[in-house]
Each structure stands twice: as structure tokens, then as C-alpha cells.
Amino acid sequence: MKTGFDSPTLGRSGLLVLLAGQLLPMIDFSIVNVALDAMSATLHASSIQLALIVAVYGIAFAVSLATGGRMGDNYGRRRVFTLGVVLFGAASLLCGVANSVWLLLLARALQGIGAALVVPQILATLHVCLHGREHTRAIGLYGGIGGLAFIVGQVLGGFLIFANIGGYGWRSVFLINIPLCLLIVLLASRTIPETKKSRQVSIDLSGTLLLAGAIGCLLVALALGPLLHWSWPCILLLAAFPLLLNRLWWVEVTLENNQGSPLLPPSLIRLNGVRFGLSIAVLFFSCWSGFMFAVALTLQSGLGMTPFQSGNAFIVLGTAYFLGSMYSTRAVEKWGKLTTLLTGCTLQMAGLLALMATFQIAWPDVGALALGPATALIGLGQSFIVSCFYRIGLSDVPKDHAGAGSALLSTVQQAAFGLGPMLLGTVYTLVLQQHGNYKTAVLAVLIAEWILMLVLVVRAVISRHQIPALPSQDAARDHRTRSRSG
Structure with a gap:
């Protein structure tokens, strides 16, 4: 591995800068949801156009992700990381001043490309520069950022629109990125070592x-x-x-x-573990982003919540996800990957049924307190499913192809994030047009998501016989092996 230093080291300050760089694009997945109603009023956007505003970011992120990773390998990870942060900041400024839906869509696509330049460099730098306990701890922090970003995005977005600082309204959810990007760029050159591969790899x-x-x-x-x-x-x-x-x-x-x-890589797609991982990506992550879009729009447009109230309604879900993420590694070690995945699906599906009942019974007096129990189950279930995604997807990938396997899974994951608002958003729009009722529309989306999760459960049960690395008793087998050796 060729680096810009003889012995590349990453200190605590550099790690914080990298994690801040990861937090920034991940927040933008959730922060936009609480601004949907305000965007609709200002830009006269339809529900389909709002879904596009959410989706185009994830799509641009997905198709650029592997290329961003290759660019970092070839030209220097710190350099590409910094370039991505600059592009993300410039695109955020364009989002903040957009006066039409189409300009906002263009800016969101540029944001996605910037995010795709940033994110791959983070994990690669951690792998190259950290070892042992420091590496394990950094990867744990990297994994927990998802739940933290979810909470920060929802609450921060709602607060910014509620505070209406400088009269910018929903535009402030994008403009807030600019000073953060500037700070990251200034600190990156001082705290992050430059690393890259010794041999350049062609970009597809x-x-x-x-x-x-x-x-x-x-x-x-x-x-x-x-x-x-x-x-x-x-x-x-x-x-x-x-x-x-x-x-x-x-x-x-x-x-x-x-x-x-x-x-x-076709050779990786032919592997059973990778195929199952791709099934999780398509079914679960599209459901996740579609769910967030439909529920956020319902809370604001259907129930008349302010963006601040809507953001707060997701705090319980985000907190449950974060706490579940902290326990998920232990759950996988105790139960095995497949059992943990099925447990997550069960919790998620139970939460969806509880949320349907909540909307059905409490409408239109549905507040954050009423949503708490159902969304807690959903968040906990989501954390267990996500914890198994890469473990299952990479279970039979050779070690020397782990980077390509991770890039493949990440690309499909981000594509599913982008397509989710369009797929479930189309269901939402069609039902809303036919019935003119937000409660019926959101219930239709929740039913569709429940069915897709059932498909994932069936796929998981079938796969237990197809993938040797997936048996639910793998943790117990390891424990018996250790006991015999002792």
C-alpha cells in the first residue's frame, strides 16, 4: 500500500473529522423528510415530485459509489474525500437557493455524487491506518453513526424550520451544511493522512x-x-x-x-451469500426509505404537524435503532446471523401492524406519544436487520474480494434507498388520488411494506439450506467448538 506517509497514522482528531464527514451525507437522507410539506408549499411540488427530491439523492449516491471508491484508491483518499466535501457543500448551497423543483433535483443529484466521493474513503482510511482495538472501536463508531444520523437529521431539520433562522425556512436544512463542510475541509488536510493503492485500478x-x-x-x-x-x-x-x-x-x-x-462483478453476484444480501438490500432498504417518506408526509400534510413536531415523532424510532445497533453484535454472536435477521423482521412487522392500528384507532389525534410504542419496535427491528446485512452479504466472499463485495452491496443498498420513495410513494399517491384520504394512503403503504418484509422472511427461510455460512446455529456451534478445545 502506497501512502503519502512512510507510516500512515490516524489520530483521534482525524477520526472525528472522518466521522463528521460520514455524518454529513447520512443526515441528508433523513433531514429532507421533515421539510417536505414546506417545500411543497414554496415550490408547488406534487407528492411525486417530493418523492423525486428524496429519491434522486440516493440514486446519484448509488451509481457513483463504486467510482468514488476507485478514485480514492487511485488518486488519494484524503484528496477525494476533500473534493467530495467541497462538492457536497456547493450542491447544498444550490439546494438552498433553488427556486424550482427541477433546479432542486439537479442540486440533490450533485449532493449524491459528492456523498459518493466522501463515504468510501472513510472506511478505507480506517482499514489502512488503524489496527487492533483502535480499528475495532472505530468500526463500531462507524456502524453506530447511522442511528445517530437518523436522530440528528429528523430533530435538527424540524428545529431549523421551526426556528426559521434568517427567514430561510426549509432552505436552512441545506444551508446548514455549508459551514460544516468548510470546517471539515480545513481540518482534513491537518488531521487525515493521505493513502492510496500502489497500483491504479481502472474505473468501469x-x-x-x-x-x-x-x-x-x-x-x-x-x-x-x-x-x-x-x-x-x-x-x-x-x-x-x-x-x-x-x-x-x-x-x-x-x-x-x-x-x-x-x-x-458477476462472479460475486453468483455467490449465494451475496445474492441473499442483495435481496435484503432491495426489499428492506427500499421499504425503509419509502416508509420514512410516506409517514413524514402524512404527519405534516395529513395530520397538520409542524416540521418540528414531525421530527420529534421519530425520536423514539431513532433511539431504539441506535440502542439496538449497540446490542446487535452481541445478538449475532449469541443467536447467529439468520436468527438475528428473522428476529429483526419479526419486530419490524409487529411494529408495522402496531402502527397501522395506531393510525386506525387514534386518527386524527395521532401524536408523538401515541406513535412511540410502534416506532420503537420498528427501530429495534431495523437495527437487527441492518446489522446482518453486510455479515450475510459477505459471508462467502473471498477475503481478497471483500472490497469489491462491499462496494457491490453498498451500491445496491443506496439504489434501494433512492427507489424506495418512488416505489412506495407511487402506492401512496395512487391511493391518495383515489380516496383523497391520508390515513388510507399511509395504511396502504404500511400494508405494502409488511408484504415486502414477509417476502424477505420467506427468502431467509429458504436460504438457510442454500448458504452454508448462514445457519442460525453458527454461534452455538462455535461455542461448542471452544468448549471442546478448552
Whole structure:
């Protein structure tokens, strides 16, 4: 490994700067949800356009993620990290001054690209610069940032809109990024060592463009379909989606056969563990982001909550997720990956049923207190599922392909995050248009999510016979082995 230093070291201050860099783009997944109603009023955006504002960030993040990782390997991780933070800050400024939905969509896409330059450099730098207990502790902090970012995003977004500092309203949820980005850029050069690979790896530009085209066709079709009553242009875009995926597969196969470095390595996709991990990514993470979009919009537009009240309504969910994340490693060691995953699915599905009952019984007097028990179950279940995602997905990936496997899973994960608001948002919009009732619309989304989670459970039960690394008794087997050796 070639580095900018003879012996690259990462101190506590450098670790904090890296984690701040990770927190920044992750907050933007959740902070926008509490600003949806205010955006709609200012920009006259429809519910589909609001879903696009949420989704385009995740899509741009997904299709640029692997390329961002390769750029860091080739040109220096600190350099690309800093470039990503600068781009993210500039895009945040553009979001903050946008006077139309389409300009905001462009700015959100640029934000996603900036985030994709930032995030891969963080984990890579931790792996290169830290060892032993310091490495373990840093990875634990890295994993827990997700729950923390969720809480901070919801509460901070609601507070900023409520405070209306400088009269900027919802725009402040983007403008707040600018001073934070400047501070990170100033500190990065002083605290983060430069590292990169000794041999450059080619960037799969054709694969990236085909993936972007495929997801873009699906995204635009889902966005315009309800508005254009599924006319022939929408059908044409939907038809192009599988064709582009098929072309992407053959391009990746050809590149891998020629000893290249494909964006989505076919040899890894053929592994049972990776396939199951991709199933988790598509089913769970699309549900997660779609759920957040639909419930946030319901709380504000349907129940008349302020952004501050809406943000506070998710505190219990975020706290449960964070606490569950802290316990999840112990749960996996005690129960095994598959049992932990199924436990998470069970908790999530029970929480969804409880949330349906809460909306049905308490509507329209649904407050944060009433939502607490159901959202606590959902948050706890989510934390268990997420804790198993990479463990299962990388369970049979060779160690020397761990980086490519992680990039593959992350790419599909972020794509699912982006598509979720469009998929469940389309259900939400169609039901809302037909019934004109927010309660019916959100219940339809929760039912759809429950069914998708049931599909994941069935997939998990089937996979216990297909994937040797997944048996629910793997922890018990390890314990028996240790007992015999003792």
C-alpha cells in the first residue's frame, strides 16, 4: 500500500473529522423528510415530485459509489474525500437557493455524487491506518453513526424550520451544511493522512452509465406514470429497464473475463451469500426509505404537524435503532446471523401492524406519544436487520474480494434507498388520488411494506439450506467448538 506517509497514522482528531464527514451525507437522507410539506408549499411540488427530491439523492449516491471508491484508491483518499466535501457543500448551497423543483433535483443529484466521493474513503482510511482495538472501536463508531444520523437529521431539520433562522425556512436544512463542510475541509488536510493503492485500478465507466440509465428509466417511469396515466412513454421507459440491466450484465461479464474491474462483478453476484444480501438490500432498504417518506408526509400534510413536531415523532424510532445497533453484535454472536435477521423482521412487522392500528384507532389525534410504542419496535427491528446485512452479504466472499463485495452491496443498498420513495410513494399517491384520504394512503403503504418484509422472511427461510455460512446455529456451534478445545 502506497501512502503519502512512510507510516500512515490516524489520530483521534482525524477520526472525528472522518466521522463528521460520514455524518454529513447520512443526515441528508433523513433531514429532507421533515421539510417536505414546506417545500411543497414554496415550490408547488406534487407528492411525486417530493418523492423525486428524496429519491434522486440516493440514486446519484448509488451509481457513483463504486467510482468514488476507485478514485480514492487511485488518486488519494484524503484528496477525494476533500473534493467530495467541497462538492457536497456547493450542491447544498444550490439546494438552498433553488427556486424550482427541477433546479432542486439537479442540486440533490450533485449532493449524491459528492456523498459518493466522501463515504468510501472513510472506511478505507480506517482499514489502512488503524489496527487492533483502535480499528475495532472505530468500526463500531462507524456502524453506530447511522442511528445517530437518523436522530440528528429528523430533530435538527424540524428545529431549523421551526426556528426559521434568517427567514430561510426549509432552505436552512441545506444551508446548514455549508459551514460544516468548510470546517471539515480545513481540518482534513491537518488531521487525515493521505493513502492510496500502489497500483491504479481502472474505473468501469460503461457499467456506471448503464446502471444509471437503468435506474433512471425506472425512476422516471414511476414518477411520471401516475401523472401521465401510464401512457406509452412511461411504458417504454419501463420496458427499457430490463433491457439495460441485461446489457449491463453482459458488459460486466465481458469486462471480468478480460481481467478488468467491473462495477458489479458477476462472479460475486453468483455467490449465494451475496445474492441473499442483495435481496435484503432491495426489499428492506427500499421499504425503509419509502416508509420514512410516506409517514413524514402524512404527519405534516395529513395530520397538520409542524416540521418540528414531525421530527420529534421519530425520536423514539431513532433511539431504539441506535440502542439496538449497540446490542446487535452481541445478538449475532449469541443467536447467529439468520436468527438475528428473522428476529429483526419479526419486530419490524409487529411494529408495522402496531402502527397501522395506531393510525386506525387514534386518527386524527395521532401524536408523538401515541406513535412511540410502534416506532420503537420498528427501530429495534431495523437495527437487527441492518446489522446482518453486510455479515450475510459477505459471508462467502473471498477475503481478497471483500472490497469489491462491499462496494457491490453498498451500491445496491443506496439504489434501494433512492427507489424506495418512488416505489412506495407511487402506492401512496395512487391511493391518495383515489380516496383523497391520508390515513388510507399511509395504511396502504404500511400494508405494502409488511408484504415486502414477509417476502424477505420467506427468502431467509429458504436460504438457510442454500448458504452454508448462514445457519442460525453458527454461534452455538462455535461455542461448542471452544468448549471442546478448552
